[in-house]
Amino acid sequence: MRIVEVRERTASIAAPITNAFIDFTGMTCSVVAVITDVVRGGKPVIGYGFSSNGRYSAGGLLRERFLPRLRAARPESLLDDAGANLDPFRIWATLMANEKPGGHGERSTAVGTVDMAVWDALAKVEDKPLYRVLAERFGKGEPDARVWVYAAGGYYHPGKDLRALQDEMKSYRDRGYRVVKMKIGGASRVAPGARLRRDERAKQESLAEDLRRVEAVLAVVGDGKCLCVDANGRFDLDTATAYAKALQPFGLFWYEEAGDPLDFALQAELRRRYDGPMATGENLFSMADARNLVRFGGLNPERDFLQFDCALSYGLVEYLRTLEMLAAHGWSSRRVVPHGGHQMSLAIAAGLHLGGNESYPDVFRPFCGFADGIAVEDGYVRLPDAPGIGFETKRELYAVMKELAS
Amino acid sequence: MRIVEVRERTASIAAPITNAFIDFTGMTCSVVAVITDVVRGGKPVIGYGFSSNGRYSAGGLLRERFLPRLRAARPESLLDDAGANLDPFRIWATLMANEKPGGHGERSTAVGTVDMAVWDALAKVEDKPLYRVLAERFGKGEPDARVWVYAAGGYYHPGKDLRALQDEMKSYRDRGYRVVKMKIGGASRVAPGARLRRDERAKQESLAEDLRRVEAVLAVVGDGKCLCVDANGRFDLDTATAYAKALQPFGLFWYEEAGDPLDFALQAELRRRYDGPMATGENLFSMADARNLVRFGGLNPERDFLQFDCALSYGLVEYLRTLEMLAAHGWSSRRVVPHGGHQMSLAIAAGLHLGGNESYPDVFRPFCGFADGIAVEDGYVRLPDAPGIGFETKRELYAVMKELAS
Numbered sequence: 001m002r003i004v005e006v007r008e009r010t011a012s013i014a015a016p017i018t019n020a021f022i023d024f025t026g027m028t029c030s031v032v033a034v035i036t037d038v039v040r041g042g043k044p045v046i047g048y049g050f051s052s053n054g055r056y057s058a059g060g061l062l063r064e065r066f067l068p069r070l071r072a073a074r075p076e077s078l079l080d081d082a083g084a085n086l087d088p089f090r091i092w093a094t095l096m097a098n099e100k101p102g103g104h105g106e107r108s109t110a111v112g113t114v115d116m117a118v119w120d121a122l123a124k125v126e127d128k129p130l131y132r133v134l135a136e137r138f139g140k141g142e143p144d145a146r147v148w149v150y151a152a153g154g155y156y157h158p159g160k161d162l163r164a165l166q167d168e169m170k171s172y173r174d175r176g177y178r179v180v181k182m183k184i185g186g187a188s189r190v191a192p193g194a195r196l197r198r199d200e201r202a203k204q205e206s207l208a209e210d211l212r213r214v215e216a217v218l219a220v221v222g223d224g225k226c227l228c229v230d231a232n233g234r235f236d237l238d239t240a241t242a243y244a245k246a247l248q249p250f251g252l253f254w255y256e257e258a259g260d261p262l263d264f265a266l267q268a269e270l271r272r273r274y275d276g277p278m279a280t281g282e283n284l285f286s287m288a289d290a291r292n293l294v295r296f297g298g299l300n301p302e303r304d305f306l307q308f309d310c311a312l313s314y315g316l317v318e319y320l321r322t323l324e325m326l327a328a329h330g331w332s333s334r335r336v337v338p339h340g341g342h343q344m345s346l347a348i349a350a351g352l353h354l355g356g357n358e359s360y361p362d363v364f365r366p367f368c369g370f371a372d373g374i375a376v377e378d379g380y381v382r383l384p385d386a387p388g389i390g391f392e393t394k395r396e397l398y399a400v401m402k403e404l405a406s
Numbered sequence: 407m408r409i410v411e412v413r414e415r416t417a418s419i420a421a422p423i424t425n426a427f428i429d430f431t432g433m434t435c436s437v438v439a440v441i442t443d444v445v446r447g448g449k450p451v452i453g454y455g456f457s458s459n460g461r462y463s464a465g466g467l468l469r470e471r472f473l474p475r476l477r478a479a480r481p482e483s484l485l486d487d488a489g490a491n492l493d494p495f496r497i498w499a500t501l502m503a504n505e506k507p508g509g510h511g512e513r514s515t516a517v518g519t520v521d522m523a524v525w526d527a528l529a530k531v532e533d534k535p536l537y538r539v540l541a542e543r544f545g546k547g548e549p550d551a552r553v554w555v556y557a558a559g560g561y562y563h564p565g566k567d568l569r570a571l572q573d574e575m576k577s578y579r580d581r582g583y584r585v586v587k588m589k590i591g592g593a594s595r596v597a598p599g600a601r602l603r604r605d606e607r608a609k610q611e612s613l614a615e616d617l618r619r620v621e622a623v624l625a626v627v628g629d630g631k632c633l634c635v636d637a638n639g640r641f642d643l644d645t646a647t648a649y650a651k652a653l654q655p656f657g658l659f660w661y662e663e664a665g666d667p668l669d670f671a672l673q674a675e676l677r678r679r680y681d682g683p684m685a686t687g688e689n690l691f692s693m694a695d696a697r698n699l700v701r702f703g704g705l706n707p708e709r710d711f712l713q714f715d716c717a718l719s720y721g722l723v724e725y726l727r728t729l730e731m732l733a734a735h736g737w738s739s740r741r742v743v744p745h746g747g748h749q750m751s752l753a754i755a756a757g758l759h760l761g762g763n764e765s766y767p768d769v770f771r772p773f774c775g776f777a778d779g780i781a782v783e784d785g786y787v788r789l790p791d792a793p794g795i796g797f798e799t800k801r802e803l804y805a806v807m808k809e810l811a812s
Contacts, residue, residue, distance in 0.1 A: 010470075022504040028470070054506050060466010061512065064416075064434070098428040100460050101639040102667035102689025103718070106467065106512030233507040261508035262694035265701060283508025288668035295671060296702055312509070 001084065001125070002075035004044070005035045006067050006114070007404045010059045011050075013364050017155035020185035020234035029367055030058045030110070033404035034117040036086075038125050040387070047086075047121025048391050048401045051113045052311035052340040053364050054282070061110040066095050070114070086122045088115060092317040104286035108314045115315020116344050116389070124388040130344075131383055134351025138320070146380040147349045148356035149370075150228065150253075151175075152341060153363070154182025154217065162216040169220045172361055176376030179253050181228035181358075182217055184210040184243065185235060203239055211246055224251035233257045233283065237266050244274035254279040254305055262289075268298025279305035282339030285313040287321040294329045301331045305355065309339040316348060323352065341368040343389050350383050366396035407490065407531070408481035410450070411441045412473050412520070413810045416465045417456075419770050423561035426591035426640035435773055436464040436516070439810035440523040442492075444531050446793070453492075453527025454797050454807045457519045458717035458746040459770050460688070467516040472501050476520070491531045494524045498723040510692035514720045521721020522750050522795070530794040536750075537789055540757025544726070552786040553755045554762035556634065556659075557581075558747060559769070560588025560623065568622040575626045578767055582782030585659050587634035587764075588623055590616040590649065591641060609645055617652055630657035639663045639689065643672050650680035660685040660711055668695075674704030685711035688745035691719040693727040700735045707737045711761065715745040722754060729758065747774040749795050756789050772802035 013029045034047040051058050070078070073094045080087045095111050123130040135143040151172035154165060165182070172180050187206035214229065221227055229252060235243065240258035247255060254277040259266040261283035271278060278299065284290050290308055293299070299306075306326070310319040323333055334355040338345035341360040349357045359376070360368040371384040371393035384393040392398050419435045440453040457464050476484070479500045486493045501517050529536040541549040557578035560571060571588070578586050593612035620635065627633055635658060641649065646664035653661060660683040665672040667689035677684060684705065690696050696714055699705070705712075712732070716725040729739055740761040744751035747766040755763045765782070766774040777790040777799035790799040798804050 022506055024504075026474075026504070055509070055513075057467050057470040060470070061463050064463040064466070068432075098430075098432070100428055100689055103461070103511035103514070103691040103695075104668075105509035105514070105691075107461075108509070108511070260694055262510075262692070262698060264698065283506055285509040285511075286668070288666055289509075292668060292670065292698060292702070296698070 001036055001038045001079065003034055003070070003078060003086070004037050006070055007033045007035070008059060008062050008067065009404055011400055013053060013367055017157055017363060018186060019155060019183045019230070020232040022232075024053070024363075027053065028056045029053070030056070030062060030113050031401060031404060032062070032113050032117045033401065034114070034121050035405065036121055036125070040124060040127060045121055045124045046405050047117040047119070047124065047388065048404070049113045049116030049118075049120065049344075050311070050342070050367050051109050052309050052342060053367070054339075055106060055109045055312055058106065058110040058113060061107055062113070065107070066110050066114060069094055069097055085125045086118050088118045088122060088315075088317050091115075091118050092315065104289055104313075108285040108318075109312050112311045112313055112315040115317055116311055119316055119344070120388040120391065127387050129383065129385060129387060130347040130389050131351035134348065138352060140351065140353050144350040144353060146382045147346055147354075148379055149177065149359040149376060149381050150179035150181055150356065150379070151177040151361050152181045152230075152358050153361065154180070154213075155363070156183060156186040162213065165213060166216050166220050168362075169217050173221065175361060176378065177359070177361070178379030179226050179228065180217065180221060181230055181256070182213065183232065184214070184229045185231040203242070207242055207246060210243070214247070214250065218250065225253055228253045228256060228279070230256040231258045233259060233261050235259050237269060240266065240270050241273050244270060248275060252276055256280060256307070257282065264293060264296035264298075267293070268296065271298040271300065277303050277305065279307055279337070281307040282309055282312075284308060287318055287325055290322045291325050294326065294331065301329070301335060304335065306331070306336045307339045307358070308336070309345065310348060311340055311342060311344060316344075319348065343370060343391060343394070346370055346381070346383060347389050366394070366400060369394065369397075407442055407444045407485065409440055409476070409484060409492070410443050412476055413439045413441070414465060414468050414473065415810060417806055419459060419773055423563055423769060424592060425561060425589045425636070426638040430459070430769075433459065434462045435459070436462070436468060436519050437807060437810060438468070438519050438523045439807065440520070440527050441811065442527055442531070446530060446533060451527055451530045452811050453523040453525070453530065453794065454810070455519045455522030455524075455526065455750075456717070456748070456773050457515050458715050458748060459773070460745075461512060461515045461718055464512065464516040464519060467513055468519070471513070472516050472520060475500055475503055492524050492528045494521060494528060494721075494723050497521075497524050498721065510695055510719075514691040514724075515718050518717045518719055518721040521723055522717055525722055525750070526794040526797065533793050535789065535791060535793060536753040536795050537757035540754065544758060546757065546759050550756040550759060552788045553752055553760075554785055555583065555765040555782060555787050556585035556587055556762065556785070557583040557767050558587045558636075558764050559767065560586070560619075561769070562589060562592040568619065571619060572622050572626050574768075575623050579627065581767060582784065583765070583767070584785035585632050585634065586623065586627060587636055587662070588619065589638065590620070590635045591637040609648070613648055613652060616649070620653070620656065624656065631659055634659045634662055634685070636662040637664050639665060639667050641665050643675060646672065646676050647679050650676060654681060658682055662686060662713075663688065670699060670702035670704075673699070674702065677704040677706065683709050683711065685713055685743070687713040688715055688718075690714060693724055693731055696728045697731050700732065700737065707735070707741060710741065712737070712742045713745045713764070714742070715751065716754060717746055717748060717750060722750075725754065749776055749797060749800070752776055752787070752789060753795050772800070772806060775800065775803075
């Protein structure tokens with residue numbers, strides 16, 4: 001077999017929403033197709049990948065830096081020893097040849113997008129769902145039959161009042177989710193890099209408004225154990241602490257990304273000041289960064305959650321290194337609940353026994369969400385039987401992807 | 407005044423050399439021109455910037471993500487309160503609007519390139535060299551009249567023997583440099599991401615070969631105090647330690663980037679095992695990453711060196727935050743000797759009283775190197791009197807830049 005061609009294009013995932021740090025109105029997404037000469041069901045096997053959300057414009061890096069290395073490689077150098085299937089590790093090494101160590105961002109998205117397409121193709125060549133391939137290859141025995149998911153929403157939106165927030169959360173619960181997530185900290189949103197607003201009154205007003213929002217959602221979901229809050233890295237230690245004290249009595253499911261994702265000292269200090277589960281990691285894009293969080297962030301492997309997103313972080317090849325590092329530091333894979341709400345992380349969650357997966361019921365369409373016709377039940381989702389990652393089971397997404405194949 | 411237009415293009419800086427991690431044959435460089443409506447000497451003021459070396463293909467990020475934000479901004483929002491000159495901090499905040507925190511790489515190069523052009527334009531509007539503007543604005547009084555530089559070379563090159571290495575180093579000394587730098591660790595070079603070669607014999611042979619190379623260079627420069635060695639992040643702790651023990655007796659100027667730049671625990675442990683100056687930081691691209699190095703890397707502010715490169719790290723606006731953070735942690739700006747060998751860092755070094763600057767006498771042309779006609783004397787270089795960063799005083803570089811203005 002061989003890779004015949006690798007194609008990429010840019011698609012829109014624009015959404016009229018904001019979190020505490022950014023709005024999403026201009027956001028795009030790279031889509032990659034790895035076209036092989038293997039035929040299954042009368043058609044060539046094509047693997048697809050896309051670049052999650054939060055970082056974008058990876059197209060230039062793909063076209064000018066990463067894809068040329070794949071195209072220049074001897075086709076057989078990208079295969080396993082038997083020459084029967086793609087070797088994601090060899091492909092990864094080819095993509096990363098001549099890359100300097102350190103400074104992980106953006107290129108990690110470009111590589112993660114290609115890596116996703118490679119695993120999709122690999123599983124299709126094996127004619128199995130990826131989650132099954134992963135469970136077999138990496139010694140997990142049976143994949144999980146269903147994966148815990150939570151509904152990520154509660155974004156800020158012009159004109160969105162408490163009632164609209166409650167309606168949104170009711171809608172998630174009606175669709176089978178048990179745990180929901182909402183944004184906090186957005187009322188004090190200023191441009192990143194601007195000198196932080198030191199106005200104490202503005203901070204207090206932001207906290208008071210968020211507490212009204214949290215209480216409104218709790219009135220819908222009933223119990224703090226059904227609610228996560230997410231500050232998107234917005235807070236300094238004082239603000240994070242003020243929120244921690246105010247949130248403490250609610251007994252929330254988790255308190256996510258309070259401070260800058262690289263401020264491990266803040267995270268460690270906040271961990272001492274807050275007595276409930278915390279979550280972070282979606283903006284750390286390599287094993288080396290994840291290791292620093294684990295080494296220096298003071299997190300508790302019995303209680304906290306890690307949210308690394310393979311699509312933003314050099315793909316599953318690097319994610320396997322991260323999971324290995326976590327195990328060496330005493331972290332169970334069940335503490336890992338990836339960011340991104342995409343089918344790739346869902347397959348990894350089932351195949352490698354993670355703790356669950358994010359889900360965006362209403363945003364980042366068509367890239368986020370799971371197979372058509374498989375409903376969320378009691379907070380869990382099942383996976384389709386289709387070969388590969390399962391993109392073909394999601395009609396709206398597959399329509400975008402297959403354009404690349406024509 | 408206003409910004410009339412921002413242009414960008416990609417230029418080549420390909421060089422037939424390798425270090426322990428990468429080769430440079432396919433490397434490119436983004437060039438940006440910020441064109442204003444201010445006239446000085448009968449011509450519009452144009453600021454130029456470029457993207458240093460080591461990371462590249464920032465063009466897509468510039469075109470699709472960062473420059474559109476500048477173009478969409480109200481022109482007056484990018485100026486100082488008086489409307490008389492550009493405000494680099496407001497421009498930076500505009501560039502970084504809607505960027506998520508964390509994961510610093512690649513986008514940091516795109517922003518650093520624009521930031522460089524902004525400072526060049528700003529100083530030209532003031533009709534002063536940038537180093538003088540910086541010394542005045544940031545309370546340094548007089549800029550340094552000359553900046554310490556060292557000659558970075560000693561790359562691996564097919565067919566390059568010890569004699570050729572010695573000739574190269576003699577040539578640097580003949581051109582006025584006192585301290586030279588050479589690469590180590592390249593003999594054991596494997597593709598990054600490949601499972602690390604655990605073959606002890608290969609490691610020992612690499613060390614033995616590097617020791618022959620080091621001794622050959624010492625025969626030219628006479629004293630270990632005139633030689634730096636740079637492993638480009640290649641070593642695990644055992645290898646780094648074996649090199650440390652073997653290098654110890656030479657009393658080198660510094661031992662640079664032994665392990666992965668984000669492996670702060672390795673750096674801290676190696677610091678305990680090696681009794682000479684160390685240097686690192688060129689692959690950390692933000693204040694937050696630099697802070698983690700300072701917090702967790704075990705470096706000694708009386709003896710070690712930090713090598714952050716503003717062009718790869720969101721520009722001077724972020725660099726000022728890094729210098730402020732360093733001061734708060736007890737580090738003098740004199741311990742900072744930036745990577746990159748470009749005129750922007752040279753201007754910052756003189757204006758903000760850094761410890762020196764890297765210099766590549768023979769590679770990365772035309773982007774690296776300093777003003778034509780100003781020779782290095784006894785290890786120091788003076789700066790030109792030209793307004794701005796001084797690109798116009800470097801004929802070969804300015805020829806590439808001014809194409810953007812036509």
